[in-house]
Amino acid sequence: xxxxxxxxxxxxxxxxxxxxxxxxxxxxxxxxxxxxxxxxxxxxxxxxxxxxxxxxxxxxxxxxxxxxxxxxxxxxxxxxxxxxxxxxxxxxxxxxxxxxxxxxxxxxxxxxxxxxxxxxxxxxxxxxxxxxxxxxxxxxxxxxxxxxxxxxxxxxxxxxxxxxxxxxxxxxxxxxxxxxxxxxxxxxxxxxxxxxxxxx
Numbered sequence: 123x124x125x126x127x128x129x130x131x132x133x134x135x136x137x138x139x140x141x142x143x144x145x146x147x148x149x150x151x152x153x154x155x156x157x158x159x160x161x162x163x164x165x166x167x168x169x170x171x172x173x174x175x176x177x178x179x180x181x182x183x184x185x186x187x188x189x190x191x192x193x194x195x196x197x198x199x200x201x202x203x204x205x206x207x208x209x210x211x212x213x214x215x216x217x218x219x220x221x222x223x224x225x226x227x228x229x230x231x232x233x234x235x236x237x238x239x240x241x242x243x244x245x246x247x248x249x250x251x252x253x254x255x256x257x258x259x260x261x262x263x264x265x266x267x268x269x270x271x272x273x274x275x276x277x278x279x280x281x282x283x284x285x286x287x288x289x290x291x292x293x294x295x296x297x298x299x300x301x302x303x304x305x306x307x308x309x310x311x312x313x314x315x316x317x318x319x320x321x322x
Contacts, residue, residue: 146170147267148177149297152187153290154279155272157248159232161264165221169234169242169263175211176244177296187291190281192250196273197235198293199245208244215241219261226253230266230273250277 150157161170176182176199187198188205200208210216217240226233226249233256235245242261249256250273266273280288 146174147299148174149269149299151294151297152272152276153292153294154275155269157269157272158267159264160267162221162224162262165223166219166261166263168216169219169261172211172216172242173246173263174298177298179211180295181244182293183295185293187276187287187293189285190276190279190287190291191285192277194251194253195247195249196276196291197245197247198291199235201244210243215243218242219263220258221262224262226256226260226262228252228265230270231262232264232266233260233262236260248273
């Protein structure tokens, strides 16, 4: 299954009131060290909400990066650790969320994995280099902003012929910085619509 990403946007009418949300980040605590990721909550709200909600629920805790291709990408987010599992926060799959500003232009781009159009679940990947051929097919929802030494170390992990790491590369847990699920009182969006703020 391939990777795809979605970002959460709450209120376009008052952009000055949501800079904290736009700068949201998470830290993946792995057995090789930490990787900090900035999330594009302003351009892909549905995808980022899914990722944040899964992370907040502990869904990714203890999961493996099951696919590691030097010079290409690192893939994980499957609780079955098989590369074939994982579901969205809504259950099942959800639609792609492609934004023209979000491209696979650099090392450290974070996208949702998928098995075809509109099949995003929980799996995601991190690029090791520019990958323009992935643009418009995978939902980019963030980028690595810290933990480059960790990413470098993981890229060097020996792998099988099927690109599975020969020693475990594991997400121990995830820290969410400025969590909108709590601070912004978000309700779950539908799989096709944006999240909504509670009125109360």
